[in-house]
Amino acid sequence: MPSKAAKTSKFARFALAAAIAVSGSVAATAVTVATAATAQAASSVDGQINRSEVIQRAQYWYGKSIAYDQGGSYGDSSGRSYRTDCSGYVSMAWHLGSSLSTQTLPGVATEISRADLKPGDILNSFYDHVILFEKWDDSAHTTFSYYSFGSTPVKHRTGISINAATFDSHPNGDYKALRYNKIVDDPTVVSANNGSGGRVATGVHADGRLEVFATMADGSVMNEVETSPGGAWSGWYGFALAGAAKSVTTDVHADGRVEVFAVTPNGGMTNRVETAANGAWSGWNGFGPAGTVTNAATARHADGRLEVFTVMNDGSITNEAETAPGGAWSAWNAFASYGTAKGDGSPGALATGVHADGRVEVFAVTPNGGMTNRVETNANGAWSGWNGFGPAGTITAAATARHADGRLEAFTVMNDGSIMNEVETSANGAWSAWSAFASYGTAKS
Incomplete structure (x- = not known):
């Protein structure tokens, strides 16, 4: 807003991974990997800032009950205060040194064509209002999503026509597209996705909406989510604006928050989590053990603890x-010594499953193409030793799923592309023999 003195006015149906729904909540398996960008280095006040950080900063106020008040203020994640109105909100997202107005924001920005709008740019009405552009919702650039603070609380609008008569109740024609002079595109790491890990991960939100995360060739991650449980899908859009991940896995906390864990090209790990069930996403944070990580998997214990x-x-x-x-x-601990799993970044080197009685089981593809497993002896209890588990032949990937009747099933991709499966004959019961689930050439990972 002006100052107070101014006028107030389907991704191949998720390959094998989408079929993997551990504990009825999320595909937490070795083939469930998409990707994510590494956490962007934090900007300095009035300094250069990446587009992804602008959006992350905007999301910090979203979902909070911050009252719209041109005379009030609220802090960013580091405690720096900004005016609680539309232009103060943009000033916060851009990490400016002070809260500008709709009339002074153009002084630190350059007018651009609306067709060139990118995440972190703004649509500014000089005398009335400003909104922060998040993304185009379609490839034709006819609809878009944005954040704005024109009333309580901060709003996130999606699917808005660029030709709508008004944006936030102000005439479309009054808005100009502006780009902050110090905003920069996120770095692209073309070599990020080298085929390591999996390519797709899925998660289920607390309200039942399924979300899919997919790794692209440049290492960036795209996501698509159901607009309602079992309903239509949104368009694909960038979950992380630049590529800096090899693989990722997802899981759901006991309170319903979805979390995404990404393995980065340098072998580090980063994570991003909903700040509340069905809420806004946090920024990317460093997460992982010391050393070079090649794959990750998750599981939720019977008592609700995520691992x-x-x-x-x-x-x-x-x-x-x-x-x-x-x-x-907890701190990171050694779960298995050298040589248990393929440490070369191979897809599906690790998978997890949860039995009907709550016992977590871990399946690892070994360097020689075999498979081994380790299971809790009872729900939340001690772990068994490692045991041989797997069909004859050379395994390249593994995944699990649990049926509606509680039976856990394991799937393996073989080096000829065929898929094998083995299933509990009853919930928590003995395993069947391995069977051919798909013939030669069906799967890659």
């Missing part, structure tokens, strides 16, 4: 678990 498992480049597996549902994380 993350990582394959390291020496084949060892490390794990970290919440100390309580939704609580702090």
Whole structure:
């Protein structure tokens, strides 16, 4: 808004991964990997800023009950205060040194064509209002999404026609497209996606909407979500604006928050989580053990604690678990020594499943193409030793799913592209023999 003195006015149906719904909540398997960008380095006040950080900063106020008040202020994630109106909100998102008005924002920006709008740009009405452009919702650039603070609370609007008569109740023609002079595109890492890990991950929100995350050739991650449970799909859009990930896995916390964990090209790990069930996403944060991570998988225990498992480049597996549902994380621990899993970044080197009685089971593809498993002896209990588990032949990937009647099923991709499966004969019961689920050439990972 002006100052107070101014006028107030289907992605191949998710390949194998989408079929993997552990505990009825999320595909937490080794083939469930999409990707994510690494956490962007934080900008300095009035300094250069990446587009993804602008959106992350905008999301910090979204979902909070911040009252619209031109005479009020509220802090960003570091505590720096900005005026609680539309232009103060944009000033916060751009990480400016002070809260500008709709009349002074053009002084730090350049007018652009609306067709050239990118995440973090703005549509500014000089005397009335400003909105922060998030993304185009379609490839034709006819509809878009934006954030705005014109009333309480901050709004996130999607599917808005660029030709609508008004934006936030102000005439379309009054708005000009502006780009902050110090905003920069996120770095693209073309080599980020080298085929390591999986390419797709899925998660189910607390309200029942399924979301899909997909790794692109440049290492960026795209996501598409149901607009309602079992309903139509939104368009694909950027979940992370630049590519800096090799693989990712997802899971759901006991309180319904979806979390995404990404393995980065340098072998690090980063995560992004809903700030509340069905709420806005946090920014990307550093998360992972010391060393080079090649794969990750997750599972949720019967008591609600989320656990993350990582394959390291020496084949060892490390794990970290919440100390309580939704609580702090433990330190990283050695879950298996050298050589247990393929540490070369192979797709599907690690998979997890949860039995009907709550026992978590971990399946690892070994360097020689075999498979081994380890299971809790009872729900939330001690772990068994590693056991041989898998069909004859050379395995390249594994995944799991649990049926409506509670039976856990395991699937393996073989080096000839065929898929094998083995299923519990009853919930928590004995396993069947391995069977051919698909013939030669069906799967890649």
